Amino acid sequence: MNLAEFIEGRRDQHLAELCEFLRIPSVSAKSEHKPDIEHGARWVAENLRATGFKTVQIVPTNLHPLVYAETLEAPGQPTVLFYGHYDVQPPEPLDLWTSPAFEPTVRNGNLFGRGTADDKGQVHIHLKAFESLQKVNGKLPINVKVLIEGEEEVGSVSLWDYVQKNKEKLKADALIVSDTSMLGKGVPSITYGLRGLNYYQIELTGPERDLHSGVYGGAVPNPLTILTELFARLHDKNFRVTVPGFYDQVASLSKAERKALNALPWKKKDFEKAVGAPGYCGEKGFTTVERLWTRPTFELNGIWGGYQGEGAKTVIPSKAFAKFSTRLVPNQNPQKIAQLVEKHVRKLLPKTVQCKFEILSMGKPWVAPFHNSIFQKAQTALEKGFGRKAVFIREGGSIPFVTQMYDTFKVPCVLIGFGLPDENAHAPDEHIALENYFGGIKAIAHFYSDLATP
Incomplete structure (x- = not known):
C-alpha cells in the first residue's frame, strides 16, 4: 500500500482522533482551564509516543507546559523542526455558536469547534503525516523535532526562554509551521511573509x-x-x-512583488463573505491585498x-x-x-x-526569500495533496516565534497553512474544511518524504 492509499484508508480514524483532541477545552487565557491545558499537553505527548517518536517530553514552564519530541534516525538526511500550539482562544460569546464550541460537529463538509483551524486541526495534520510515514515506511525518512506550546494565544510568554536555553537541542535545517491560511478554497498556499x-x-x-x-x-x-x-x-x-x-x-514593495501579489487568484467575493461588512476602507493608494499583507x-x-x-x-x-x-x-x-x-x-x-x-x-515582521529548494519541494508536495499548484502569499497576521527562530538559527521557515480566511479562527463557529484537512495530511506526508535526499 502506498502513502496516499494508506492515508485515504484512515480518514474516519483521523477525524475521530481530531475530534477527541478538540473536545479538550485548552483555553490558555483563563486560569480555570489550567487542568484542561495540562490535559491538552498530555494528549499531544501521548499521540507523539503512539506515532513512534523516541523522545517525548512535557516541559513545565511558569505558565503552561511545552511538548518536545524528536526522532533522529535518518543519518545524512535533513532535520526539520515542526512548531505548533495546542492552546485555543476563549469560546465566548457562547450564544453565537451553532453547536457547542468543544463538541466538534460536521456540517456541510466542515468540522466546527474551537481549535479546528487555529491550531489543533493543523497540528493534527502533521501528527498524522508523521504517523502515516512511520506505518508505510517503517520509519521517518528525515530527522524530525517537534515543539508544541500551550501559550501561543497569550503571547508565547515561556517559549522563547525555552528556546534560548535549548539552542543546540532545537537546531534544525528548517522550521515548519502550519498556523496560517490558504488563499482560498482549493488554493494551496505557502506563506513567505508576516506582519x-x-x-x-x-x-x-x-x-x-x-x-x-x-x-x-x-x-x-x-x-x-x-x-x-x-x-x-x-x-x-x-x-x-x-x-x-x-x-x-x-520598506516599499518592488514592482515585481507588487505585480505578483496583485495577480494572485484573490477573490473579492470571498473576502466580502469572510468579513461580512458592507464595504472596504483602508490606506489610500494601495489595493486591498497590499493593505492586508504589506502595510x-x-x-x-x-x-x-x-x-x-x-x-x-x-x-x-x-x-x-x-x-x-x-x-x-x-x-x-x-x-x-x-x-x-x-x-x-x-x-x-x-x-x-x-x-x-x-x-x-512586541513582535517583528518577517519576510523570507522563497526561491530555494525547500520551498519548491513544499510547492510540489501541495500539488500532490490538492491537485493544484500552490501559490506564494504573505499574510497580515503575526507569529513572533517564526521571526525569533529565523533570527536565531538563520534557517528557512516554511509556513504551510490549511485554514481559510473565513473559518472564524478567533470567533464563534470556528471550523476547518475537511477537504483541506485530509488533503493537508497527504501533502505534508509527501513534503516530509520529498525532503529526504536519495
Missing part, C-alpha cells in the same frame, strides 16, 4: 471615583469621552496613521469603562480602558514604533486625565 505585532493597553483616570452624571456632568472630565476622542485622532481622512515617524522605515496598521481592539450592566446607571466613570495594536512591516522596529506611539498618545491627551500606558507584547 509584526505590538500590543498595548491604556488606562485613563479622571475623577478619583465614579460620579453622578447629573450632579457633576459638564464640569468634570469624562475619561471615556477623552479616550474615544484620542482614538478618533489617530487616523487621518486617508486612513493613514497620524503617529509622527510611523511610516519612516516602511502597517493601527487598530483599536477593545474599549471599556463605566456602567455596562442591565438598565441605567448614570455615572461619569473614574476610569476608561482600551487595548490596541500596531501591525508592522519590514524595516519597522517594534521598540521604536512603541516609543513613537506612546509619545504621540501622551501628547494628545489633556492634563485633566492621568495616563497609564503599557506595552504588553
Whole structure:
C-alpha cells in the first residue's frame, strides 16, 4: 500500500482522533482551564509516543507546559523542526455558536469547534503525516523535532526562554509551521511573509471615583469621552496613521512583488463573505491585498469603562480602558514604533486625565526569500495533496516565534497553512474544511518524504 492509499484508508480514524483532541477545552487565557491545558499537553505527548517518536517530553514552564519530541534516525538526511500550539482562544460569546464550541460537529463538509483551524486541526495534520510515514515506511525518512506550546494565544510568554536555553537541542535545517491560511478554497498556499505585532493597553483616570452624571456632568472630565476622542485622532481622512515617524522605515514593495501579489487568484467575493461588512476602507493608494499583507496598521481592539450592566446607571466613570495594536512591516522596529506611539498618545491627551500606558507584547515582521529548494519541494508536495499548484502569499497576521527562530538559527521557515480566511479562527463557529484537512495530511506526508535526499 502506498502513502496516499494508506492515508485515504484512515480518514474516519483521523477525524475521530481530531475530534477527541478538540473536545479538550485548552483555553490558555483563563486560569480555570489550567487542568484542561495540562490535559491538552498530555494528549499531544501521548499521540507523539503512539506515532513512534523516541523522545517525548512535557516541559513545565511558569505558565503552561511545552511538548518536545524528536526522532533522529535518518543519518545524512535533513532535520526539520515542526512548531505548533495546542492552546485555543476563549469560546465566548457562547450564544453565537451553532453547536457547542468543544463538541466538534460536521456540517456541510466542515468540522466546527474551537481549535479546528487555529491550531489543533493543523497540528493534527502533521501528527498524522508523521504517523502515516512511520506505518508505510517503517520509519521517518528525515530527522524530525517537534515543539508544541500551550501559550501561543497569550503571547508565547515561556517559549522563547525555552528556546534560548535549548539552542543546540532545537537546531534544525528548517522550521515548519502550519498556523496560517490558504488563499482560498482549493488554493494551496505557502506563506513567505508576516506582519509584526505590538500590543498595548491604556488606562485613563479622571475623577478619583465614579460620579453622578447629573450632579457633576459638564464640569468634570469624562475619561471615556477623552479616550474615544484620542482614538478618533489617530487616523487621518486617508486612513493613514497620524503617529509622527510611523511610516519612516516602511520598506516599499518592488514592482515585481507588487505585480505578483496583485495577480494572485484573490477573490473579492470571498473576502466580502469572510468579513461580512458592507464595504472596504483602508490606506489610500494601495489595493486591498497590499493593505492586508504589506502595510502597517493601527487598530483599536477593545474599549471599556463605566456602567455596562442591565438598565441605567448614570455615572461619569473614574476610569476608561482600551487595548490596541500596531501591525508592522519590514524595516519597522517594534521598540521604536512603541516609543513613537506612546509619545504621540501622551501628547494628545489633556492634563485633566492621568495616563497609564503599557506595552504588553512586541513582535517583528518577517519576510523570507522563497526561491530555494525547500520551498519548491513544499510547492510540489501541495500539488500532490490538492491537485493544484500552490501559490506564494504573505499574510497580515503575526507569529513572533517564526521571526525569533529565523533570527536565531538563520534557517528557512516554511509556513504551510490549511485554514481559510473565513473559518472564524478567533470567533464563534470556528471550523476547518475537511477537504483541506485530509488533503493537508497527504501533502505534508509527501513534503516530509520529498525532503529526504536519495
